[in-house]
Amino acid sequence: MTLKKTLTIAGSDTSAGAGMQADLKAFQEHGTYGMVALTVVVTMDPKTWSHTVTPLPTELLQKQIDTALSTGVDAIKTGMLSTEEIIQMASKAIQASGTDKIVIDPVMVCKGEDEVLNPGNTTAMIKYLLPHATVVTPNLFEAGQLAGTTTPKTIEQMQATAVKIHELGAKNVVIKGGKALVHDKAVDLFYNGVEFKLLETEKVSSTYNHGAGCTFAASICANLANGLTVEESVIEAKEFVSAAIKHGWALNEHVGPVMHGAKPRFGAPEVTVTTIPNYVKA
Ligand SMILES: Nc1ncnc2c1ncn2[C@@H]1O[C@H](COP(=O)(O)OP(=O)(O)O)[C@@H](O)[C@H]1O
Ligand SMILES: Cc1ncc(COP(=O)(O)O)c(C=O)c1O
Numbered sequence: 001m002t003l004k005k006t007l008t009i010a011g012s013d014t015s016a017g018a019g020m021q022a023d024l025k026a027f028q029e030h031g032t033y034g035m036v037a038l039t040v041v042v043t044m045d046p047k048t049w050s051h052t053v054t055p056l057p058t059e060l061l062q063k064q065i066d067t068a069l070s071t072g073v074d075a076i077k078t079g080m081l082s083t084e085e086i087i088q089m090a091s092k093a094i095q096a097s098g099t100d101k102i103v104i105d106p107v108m109v110c111k112g113e114d115e116v117l118n119p120g121n122t123t124a125m126i127k128y129l130l131p132h133a134t135v136v137t138p139n140l141f142e143a144g145q146l147a148g149t150t151t152p153k154t155i156e157q158m159q160a161t162a163v164k165i166h167e168l169g170a171k172n173v174v175i176k177g178g179k180a181l182v183h184d185k186a187v188d189l190f191y192n193g194v195e196f197k198l199l200e201t202e203k204v205s206s207t208y209n210h211g212a213g214c215t216f217a218a219s220i221c222a223n224l225a226n227g228l229t230v231e232e233s234v235i236e237a238k239e240f241v242s243a244a245i246k247h248g249w250a251l252n253e254h255v256g257p258v259m260h261g262a263k264p265r266f267g268a269p270e271v272t273v274t275t276i277p278n279y280v281k282a
């Protein structure tokens, strides 16, 4: 039996809820063969849990990319890319890979940390990654940064932001309202350049949501590798991550990761999909 090969170009979250650890767990749960090209290692101060991001030498990243690509990957996801040089390397890897199943998770901050990784990276992501994105999965903050606007706060503002990000070259845009959007449901907005759909689940009141974004994007990537359509991939990923958040747990007093493999074990909350009227520019 052969498996579809999924590659993440991402950082290591040593606490293992997010980053490439989340990606590999989600890849595995979706029955794909997960591979990694590691960009940075994130470690935590045992007392304060403040994060330190340590980059790997770029030559080593390139060797990992070359190794993984030589096997013929079916889909690629990008996660934490800490410098413009690394963003360019990821872009070249995508173009050399021969696959058009590309999920860009434009990670700009770690949850629980306010500091933006490197503000110049946004411009590089726009230039080098968005034109190759089958799907891009910003949270509200990241969506505003990519679109060059303020952080969207309403569904209508999310629509305007999604249009701008689509114009930058991403074929499909999912803006994650998640926990941040003031709404009684966990709402994500899907835009494929033609129509808008709202994806909604129950909102879990837990704070054990570390790694939700990575798990969501990696699930989309695995679903694409397995041959699902973009929309099917996003809807299943939303089910998968909702279950993971619902069963999130306390790793220690500082962080609560999602339970990546919750859906196959406990089932998933229902995702409601509603087509909404197109946003008309004022
Ligand atoms: N409290 C919650 N209840 C249910 N779903 C959530 C909750 N928080 C986030 N989600 C969902 O998890 C996914 C990841 O979103 P989010 O946590 O906002 O991303 P990120 O980790 O990148 O900031 C999205 O599909 C979002 O709607
Ligand atoms: C290596 C790495 N990638 C990505 C993220 C973003 O995680 P999330 O899925 O919570 O957005 C983090 C957050 O700590 C991280 O450490």
Ligand SMILES: [Mg+2]
Residues within 6 Å of the ligand: 107, 139, 213, 214
């Ligand atoms: Mg994220």
